[in-house]
Ligand SMILES: Nc1ncnc2c1ncn2[C@@H]1O[C@H](COP(=O)(O)OP(=O)(O)O)[C@@H](O)[C@H]1O
């Protein structure tokens with residue numbers, strides 16, 4: 001009974017969310033078709049749709065997508081491995097945790113995007129500077145979550161495992177990892193999102209290729225409908241990826 | 257039931273946390289000596305904070321005492337002895353991400369039981385505590401009493417000669433503890449285990465124990481040992497007998513003074529601490 005009502009409520013709020021987006025779309029359509037908003041500022045959604053179909057059909061997006069995807073995968077993998085490794089070793093000592101946790105939290109709170117000009121100087125306008133920025137930004141949520149995850153394992157579970165004769169490896173594999181996993185997964189999801197933001201953002205600021213770069217080029221040549229089509233394309237990809245990651249996170253948590 | 261052979265030999269064990277002079281310095285346990293006989297159920301009872309858990313942890317090898325020695329089966333204890341000793345904690349210490357069955361198997365994996373035996377032993381011990389139907393449930397899906405049963409099943413599957421239980425029913429309501437106590441008495445009458453059982457319930461101590469060791473206030477030590485001559489498994493009717501009441505009253509009288517001492521020595525010190533801590 002209660003479960004059914006819950007499902008109904010979830011359905012109702014989904015309907016409101018979709019209705020809201022449709023209303024925005026209708027507003028956009030009305031503004032460009034009837035209220036005379038300048039098409040150079042805001043292109044018509046129908047024109048944008050045609051451009052989007054064209055972009056997808058011609059596969060023109062492929063070279064830029066490849067660049068962005070490569071940068072992103074490299075940055076996230078680097079942040080993930082370094083964040084989890086550093087986090088684990090810091091978490092092994094109460095002293096190191098006390099020293100490094102506030103340090104990392106403090107560094108995470110500064111606008112790391114300001115390092116981009118420096119990274120461009122160091123690594124040039126190519127993918128390397130984007131990878132460096134993406135890695136830096138997404139390292140912090142991963143390392144902080146890893147320290148928290150491994151640092152807050154219920155002591156009584158560790159004692160119980162030891163009392164039953166668990167080896168160091170068994171303790172790690174069967175107690176520490178499952179206890180820390182939900183927290184680490186959340187850190188990875190946040191790291192994933194901010195890495196994507198950092199890569200796309202830095203491409204629009206200083207780059208030679210990539211989806212962000214292409215969007216800026218279209219804006220500069222005033223091809224507004226095509227630019228919007230590219231934005232829609234990128235938004236669709238990120239929504240899809242973030243949905244996928246949230247789903248993976250939920251699946252990883254379910255075994256709690 | 258007991259053969260008179262000593263299973264756990266405790267000699268002049270004392271323990272203090274922290275160093276003398278440190279703020280957190282506490283003498284938890286004073287010079288305690290005790291022989292626990294094979295096959296008996298010994299209850300430790302005493303004011304809270306008197307060092308019962310500390311003594312249990314020393315016996316279990318989870319804590320190295322600052323003085324004295326403990327021998328289990330003739331061997332000095334220097335660390336956990338998973339083949340001789342199984343533990344049941346107040347907070348049940350089940351792994352929340354594993355099912356009941358997985359929890360039991362994990363214990364055997366840690367202890368080093370051959371994989372081939374896991375299934376049969378897990379089933380057997382879950383049956384013994386009446387949880388066979390709940391093998392695939394997660395701890396969060398069980399009541400507090402059932403979680404403690406699961407914890408007991410895990411300990412039983414390890415087939416150790418000694419069971420250490422630290423207020424295993426402490427977090428449960430009165431009715432549940434009563435039922436669990438009765439079941440435990442039946443269950444343990446069938447095994448030949450040596451059991452050290454910490455409790456703060458007088459009734460539980462009299463109902464379960466062969467002997468009850470009454471602790472003094474902190475720093476705790478065994479003040480007196482009372483023998484409960486009543487065959488296992490104990491009948492629920494035992495609870496309403498005159499013998500039970502007399503023994504319970506005797507325990508109460510012994511404990512009462514110590515609890516007064518513990519409270520009396522704690523309260524003013526706490527107040528002084530609070531004042532001293534204020535800027
Ligand atoms: N790890 C610890 N560090 C410092 N003090 C402790 C620690 N464990 C217990 N104590 C203190 O030692 C005393 C005895 O504790 P414990 O053995 O747990 O008492 P009981 O189990 O009888 O209630 C208490 O005053 C407690 O605060």
Ligand SMILES: [Mg+2]
Nearest residue numbers: 308309310422
């Ligand atoms: Mg205790």
